[in-house]
Amino acid sequence: MLIFDAHLDLAWNAVEWNRNLEWPVARIREFENQFPGIVPGDCTVSFPELQAGNIGVVIATLLPRLHRKDKALTFYQGRESSYAAAQGQLAYYRALEQKGVLRSLPDSASLQSHVKDWQEALVDPNRQRPPIGYILSMEGAPPILEPTQVGHWYDEGLRIVGPAHYGPNEYCHGTGSEGPLTPDGRELLKEMDKAGMLLDATHLADESFWEALEIYQGPVLASHHNCRALVPGDRQLADDQIQALIKRGSVIGAAFDNWMLIPGWKKKQSDPSLVSLKHVVDHIDHVCQLAGNARHSGIGTDLDGGFGKEQSPGDMDTIAGLGRVAEILSERGYSDEDVERIMWKNFVEFFLKAWGG
Numbered sequence: 627m628l629i630f631d632a633h634l635d636l637a638w639n640a641v642e643w644n645r646n647l648e649w650p651v652a653r654i655r656e657f658e659n660q661f662p663g664i665v666p667g668d669c670t671v672s673f674p675e676l677q678a679g680n681i682g683v684v685i686a687t688l689l690p691r692l693h694r695k696d697k698a699l700t701f702y703q704g705r706e707s708s709y710a711a712a713q714g715q716l717a718y719y720r721a722l723e724q725k726g727v728l729r730s731l732p733d734s735a736s737l738q739s740h741v742k743d744w745q746e747a748l749v750d751p752n753r754q755r756p757p758i759g760y761i762l763s764m765e766g767a768p769p770i771l772e773p774t775q776v777g778h779w780y781d782e783g784l785r786i787v788g789p790a791h792y793g794p795n796e797y798c799h800g801t802g803s804e805g806p807l808t809p810d811g812r813e814l815l816k817e818m819d820k821a822g823m824l825l826d827a828t829h830l831a832d833e834s835f836w837e838a839l840e841i842y843q844g845p846v847l848a849s850h851h852n853c854r855a856l857v858p859g860d861r862q863l864a865d866d867q868i869q870a871l872i873k874r875g876s877v878i879g880a881a882f883d884n885w886m887l888i889p890g891w892k893k894k895q896s897d898p899s900l901v902s903l904k905h906v907v908d909h910i911d912h913v914c915q916l917a918g919n920a921r922h923s924g925i926g927t928d929l930d931g932g933f934g935k936e937q938s939p940g941d942m943d944t945i946a947g948l949g950r951v952a953e954i955l956s957e958r959g960y961s962d963e964d965v966e967r968i969m970w971k972n973f974v975e976f977f978l979k980a981w982g983g
């Protein structure tokens with residue numbers, strides 16, 4: 627079955643962590659084992675693994691973050707540095723497109739033909755797998771130097787903006803902080819509406835979240851976001867937020883980061899085997915129960931989001947094992963049609979609807 631992963635930080639891994647994502651995961655791990663404690667855990671995502679796992683469509687981010695020992699240094703101190711970092715990551719995606727490894731999906735026509743291409747390849751064992759298709763997103767909006775620059779980014783292929791990441795920024799409050807949008811943040815959302823730029827609600831602090839939903843009129847998704855009813859904390863969506871997103875026709879991608887999957891799991895301390903893909907399905911199921919159907923849930927693993935195997939469900943070695951989620955959904959009584967919806971179709975239909983296809 628085709629799989630859609632709504633959140634990977636591929637270019638950030640390649641450019642900031644210096645990972646060659648064309649290598650199989652085993653080779654990346656072997657290389658990085660020479661430098662213990664420097665890289666973010668045991669790598670689980672690379673292009674060969676995406677291909678092997680039938681993960682044919684992803685949302686790939688521009689993520690303006692650095693990796694430095696001191697947390698304060700992980701954020702760019704100047705907007706222009708942040709802009710340049712995002713442009714550099716964009717150049718990485720473009721170079722891999724030229725090489726035929728990636729395929730950009732900026733509109734309905736390209737998404738539709740890409741999905742068809744993968745579907746045909748999956749039923750024909752003699753056919754080579756198509757490239758990995760990607761929809762370009764930005765996680766944390768500081769690289770947008772001013773609200774009116776949204777159009778420029780749209781012209782460069784950007785289709786989704788998640789204004790927030792960790793902490794406050796020039797536009798809003800994000801995870802771990804509390805507060806509203808800034809005046810520029812309100813303008814940003816209006817410019818996004820004008821440009822047809824989609825809103826990713828993930829990482830918005832509660833007050834910023836509610837304000838954003840009021841101002842922004844276009845389609846909203848939550849690319850990598852679990853449920854606060856199962857795991858307390860501001861990184862997760864409360865039930866009323868999930869209900870509001872469902873009303874807006876959103877799809878919510880379940881994230882595979884252990885501390886967002888079970889309560890009390892601690893980074894660098896807890897045993898990864900305490901968490902399994904069944905916990906991911908618990909979050910998917912919670913969204914489906916609130917919706918009363920399986921039309922608003924998807925997958926947004928975040929498996930390369932600054933952590934590795936040590937912080938991922940223990941019954942999964944690399945992202946190639948994602949298909950197991952479909953089996954667990956079937957075991958829980960989800961119909962074949964609903965399993966397909968969650969694994970890829972909901973997100974594909976969300977974009978076709980948003981883009982008029």
Ligand SMILES: [Zn+2]
Pocket residue numbers: 765829850928931
């Ligand atoms: Zn994130």
